[in-house]
Amino acid sequence: MTLVDHSTSPDLVGPPHSHGPRRDAAPLLPDPEPVRVLGTEAAAAFDPELARDLHRRLVLARRFNQQATTLTRQGRLAVYPASTGQEACQVGAAMVLRPQDWLFPSYRDTLAVVARGVRPIDALTLMRGHAHCGYDPYEHRIAPLSTPLATQAAHAVGLAHAARLRAAEDPARDERLVALALVGDGATSEGDFHEALNFAAVLGAPVVFLVQNNGYAISVPLARQCAAPTLAHKAVGYGMVGRLVDGNDALAVHQVLSDAVEHARSGRGPVLVEAITYRLDAHTNADDATRYRSAGEVEAWRARDPLTLLDAHLRARGLLDDAGAAELARAAEELAGRIRAEFEAAPEPDPATLFAHVYAEPTSQLRAQAAELSARLAAEAAEDPDGDPYHLDGDGFDADALTADGRGTEGLGGAA
Amino acid sequence: MTLVDHSTSPDLVGPPHSHGPRRDAAPLLPDPEPVRVLGTEAAAAFDPELARDLHRRLVLARRFNQQATTLTRQGRLAVYPASTGQEACQVGAAMVLRPQDWLFPSYRDTLAVVARGVRPIDALTLMRGHAHCGYDPYEHRIAPLSTPLATQAAHAVGLAHAARLRAAEDPARDERLVALALVGDGATSEGDFHEALNFAAVLGAPVVFLVQNNGYAISVPLARQCAAPTLAHKAVGYGMVGRLVDGNDALAVHQVLSDAVEHARSGRGPVLVEAITYRLDAHTNADDATRYRSAGEVEAWRARDPLTLLDAHLRARGLLDDAGAAELARAAEELAGRIRAEFEAAPEPDPATLFAHVYAEPTSQLRAQAAELSARLAAEAAEDPDGDPYHLDGDGFDADALTADGRGTEGLGGAA
Amino acid sequence: MVGALNAALRDCLREDPAVHVLGEDVGALGGVFRVTDGLAAEFGSARCLDTPLAEAGILGTAIGMAMYGLRPVVEMQFDAFAFPAFEQLVSHVAKMRNRTGGRVGLPITIRVPYGGGVGGVEHHSDSSEAYYAHTPGLHVVTPATVADGYGLLRAAIASDDPVVFLEPKRLYWSSDPADAEAPASRAPAAGAPAAGLSASGAGPGTGRGAREGVAPIGRAVVRRAGTSATLITYGPSLPICLAAAQAAKADGLDLAVVDLRSLVPFDDETVCAAVRATGRAVVVHEASGFGGVGAEIAARVGERCFHHLAAPVLRVTGYDIPYPPPMLEKHHLPSVDRVLDAVARLQWEQ
């Protein structure tokens, strides 16, 4: 397998710019006008069933954001970074992936995780504070939500590269896998973002990088984050294709991401997609967004709410009526109820999990520390029999208990 | 002072791509054909005196590279990363700077440091192994040669930014300073490079980044380093101007860098320049370049030796004759002799320097450690009076002794 | 403590035009912990600069600013998010003065909120002081009281050397413990007045000299005198140790509590005097124990006080595990009970 075309080695007697691969920049550069479908002629041609499916998922996703935010107010969720306003990106990202693909989400991407089939309670485990990652990455082909920004982008590259290596060894086992990495506009400033894009392009790895440009990194507006014409223009500096899309236009997001994923899948290399969107809620429930942006700005963006835009489109085309909307609202309430029920039923975390999975086998030191804690908890329990019921005799972390029964629900898609 | 134009805050009712500054990409993109002067009509218009000066410095720089390499063979220099073949970049970088400017060199840029006026022995101190940085950064406005690749690029940004801040406070003291950061093609892959360029562009800092693309990072060819059309294309991803130049064409390098420096100086923001060149010697004296490149490739590039190219130009225009060349050869020998003499005269390093400058004031622990070493050395000296003459009663590191008498020589320029 | 830190920054910005604050969200937002609240409004967005989101870039830029004569104060948003800047810190910040033979000092203060106990999700509760303390060329300080929050930050910014300033997240919203006894005197030989819980206990600052309320870098303080055994701690674990000392009274034990405040330079004098006085010592911190700062403390106490020790120096620390999720962190953190258990194991029977 050729990782990269090295036939373009320096043309030794030619001009000195023969260093490195020469390729035409033009096809890599994004159109500075973001791709839109809604409100254009392309909208009429868009598959109505897909549009309705997208809409249904947006409705559920919005309800999910609301329910999770409510849970923070009730103290049942430690923190929640809502993706309200970004649901078209969240849902689109999950929908364009095939089962063999992998998703590498950032901390804000709970809904993309749920949209790919993870039980809400498991997708929220990190934010609940019960464990770090509540789902099995291998079961869902989703990496843990990444809190250290942009770091997971390189993981996506490595995984996609490894899949290609394995496929080259045994073409029959070629999964034709694509890895989709999600980062925010702020995260593009990190060195890790740069390194990941460069590795992807040099290795020709099948990765799509989706930047959800919601205009802010916590309080810092994009203008203080980057001075580029668009973030998608960064692609040319790596020799990859860059594309710009209206991130509040669910049909456009689906189309551009589908194209990007198929571009990567077909071996034509990685793609960088910038989706222009807006976070309608604060950074998290703990944030006070009024410190750094005006109510007017938020309202203006609310007028471009991805849900409103798609709703209008469907109604205009007769694909949605009041009855359908009411049915959807019921499904959304059912989802919200299910989330609340899952929270009620979720077990307390077991302290044994602290030591069980630091290494494949605990070291003697960890065994001693686990025994110390176990003895202490046992002593406390003896003093106060109604207290903490945990002791440390098991293998700990019963992740099956967290994910079992999660199979039938399939996230937002199956919530109906 | 406005650090960046934030008037371009989102156009709230406009299209969603209003996130962040919108600027036209076209003026930022490099012409993929590198700028050349030699062999073009522009050569005729080029200042003959400047061309001769450049040539003289190239001759001296080449001799410096040879002498330093010889010193490694004699074991007088621990290691030397020669810039043979890259002298046009080295000399050009130093010459376009004014006294108030700062240079941030990489480990290969000894000659740029010398060309800016540092005594050869001091510029080589790092490679001699006597101390880390042999010159006073403030005296010469040159940061220490940076071994951790690309890290010094951010330092250049910070310094240039600080100078602008100070100038804004007190315009009378505005130095109109530019910082020039030198990195290799390989170093552009580091996250630090990305972060530095982004900071420079967002802050609008007067920095020029010069990438000496010599085709290799040790053994790794550019094709495995980066898949971009050119490295200069990376500029658009930061919203800065990118330029491509033939790095073996001394006149073109001088012209493009001069323009870039004046662009930055005039407040129009940072510039990324890629100079396409070739390292004719191995990575360092310790490297075996035959492991990763062919003799044929090296020979082909030798035909484009920057010295040969400029030599031919000057002779063709009657600006150089055999007598002039002989005079230059003498000056070069004089430089080589001076380097050798400086090496003879250089004092041994003083162990007291180990402890003297860890902090502004040594901690009690360091004082104790210094005393311990001092006692040990004293005991050893008592046992063997002909041994190591050092003891630790002074302030240590007598950098004046290293730099004194260096003033008159002014590097390559004054070697005549 | 947030108010004290904010006041220190404000006073430094007012007094010295060379002082500049930079970091993620330090401007309009005032930082995620509000430590820089109001500074951009008062001093402008150039002197309290919202940077792009890139920690190596932030610290690298600060290095260049310091080279030009500014005194940058960098905020790292959380402890684990300082790791991207590790190379800039270790290879440049810590070494610059040394590698330039004293020519280029870097008066940079790097503020790092650290530690847990605040219900933070993963990567938000790390304790990385051991990494910094092992890096020659850095000063490493951490306040445990409101007064030291002000005084040590002033001293850090005034220092001509780089200072990693570790802010215990758990104590951000603390006021000084009312039940702490008045500061006991330091080892008399050290010659500087003890900095106590109030800002009045000022000692000599470093760098530009002492100012009102500036706490001395390199000086530990005995927060509680005691005769039975000595607890040695710093930052977020001080209140635990003070509470343990309080509780130990019931068992007839009179515990001394030393607050290191400065991990580098280390105050051997105060620590050793306090240990020699009791003959028994427990080191307490919340970072993982293996290779933690507590190891250094135990090792040097062992070296220097060997013949005064009636029992081994014990350590009460976080376990050797990645920081736990919020619901489990209480088990990981040193508690009054764990400290008392360790004290009980100090071989009182012998």
Added chain:
Amino acid sequence: MVGALNAALRDCLREDPAVHVLGEDVGALGGVFRVTDGLAAEFGSARCLDTPLAEAGILGTAIGMAMYGLRPVVEMQFDAFAFPAFEQLVSHVAKMRNRTGGRVGLPITIRVPYGGGVGGVEHHSDSSEAYYAHTPGLHVVTPATVADGYGLLRAAIASDDPVVFLEPKRLYWSSDPADAEAPASRAPAAGAPAAGLSASGAGPGTGRGAREGVAPIGRAVVRRAGTSATLITYGPSLPICLAAAQAAKADGLDLAVVDLRSLVPFDDETVCAAVRATGRAVVVHEASGFGGVGAEIAARVGERCFHHLAAPVLRVTGYDIPYPPPMLEKHHLPSVDRVLDAVARLQWEQ
């Protein structure tokens, strides 16, 4: 040792198609120290991959490769050039298994040439084992002999956990010291045969089980039995300690020498048995002393062997300074004389 490391990589690449080598210049060049010499030629440039020049990218890519089931072996070119990857190492590599409840293990070996004594210019001679050893979730091993170079690297690659594999630059061109005495037996209770200076002393490997010549991770070895005092060391300082033991004979002292080999997991059993047998201990390493691994060793020996100690545990280490320039490094590095001086201070008179 270079040959042994190369052989270990070659054997692993041959035996297991999941093993992949990646890093800067590991391909055609064979690495700047030639540890990967010939591997690209034999196994192809995909399995011995020259990466772009970006250490965080390298390690991050390796994480993704490991998630897909490969066993990446990463080369960091020099110790200080691993620092850009610090966040990937600490926040992901070390924590992945824990944060996924055991679901995602990362069998990554991170080879890091470390230490000085080879005349390297600044940033080329750092010793950063303390940073890694303090990071839960990493195994940290370092061979001091040719046989362990082979055996421990095999074990590291076979391990299902991430291993930071520290290669003492000074010993790259070493053959095993001829004058070292045959390996003394390990603490009998430990149950595994001692791995000696020859590759035949194989113990159980971890992960995929033991193979011929594989050295056990987590097992120290007594390189020299002795009755007077115990030197505890690892990696580049082992030859110094063996030479010191040899020299001490002249003074009638019989020094034991323990080679830790594995800093994490730490072999308390072997170390404590060796210290208890002599009652005196000196810890030797070339990293700076403050907060170094030696502090942990001294602290735990103090905790566990308190009543057996006739003298404080002393440390002979690099000074608390940035690594010196080549011409001065000899003063910084532990030497036979410094070790003997420390031994002389072990309160023999009492």
